[in-house]
Amino acid sequence: MHHLSDLIVRIKNATLAEKESFSILHCNVNESVLAVLKEHGYIKDFKKYKEGKFKYINIEIFSDGSSITDIKAVSKPGRRVYANVLDLKKRKSRLGMYIVSTPKGVLSDKKAISQNIGGEILLRVW
Secondary structure (H helix, E strand, O other): OHHHHHHHHHHHHHHHOOOOEEEEEOOHHHHHHHHHHHHOOOOOEEEEEEEOOEEEEEEEOOOOOOOOOOEEEOOEOOEOOEEOHHHHHHHOOOOOEEEEEEOOEEEEHHHHHHOOOOEEEEEEEO
16 A cells, blocks of 8 residues: 555655656556556556666656646555445545456446446545
C-alpha cells in the first residue's frame, strides 16, 4: 500500500507544479492503477523502463491540471474498505470514479459493477 500512497502524492505534486511527467518505482499495483487512469483519460500515458537494477514507470500527465482535481486513498493499511456490487452502486457518483481491486484485477467502479464483482476500494479520483 505504501507504493500506492507514493503514487498519490507524486500525482498531486506533479499536478500542482504543472509538470508534464514524473517517475516512480515500478510496482504491479501502481501499473494496474495507471492503466485504469489512462483508460479513463486522467493521465496521458505511462511507460516502464529499467535503470540499473531497478524498474521505474514514467508517467505523463496533463500539465494544465485539467484531468485530476483530486485523488485520495480509500483503503489504508490500518483500515481496509471492501465493497460488494450493491455497495459500489450506492457509492457511484457522477463526479469521478473509484478504483477497485477485484479478483479479476484492478478495475474502475463502473467496470466492476458491469462484471458484477466487488473488491477492495483502493482510490477515489475526481
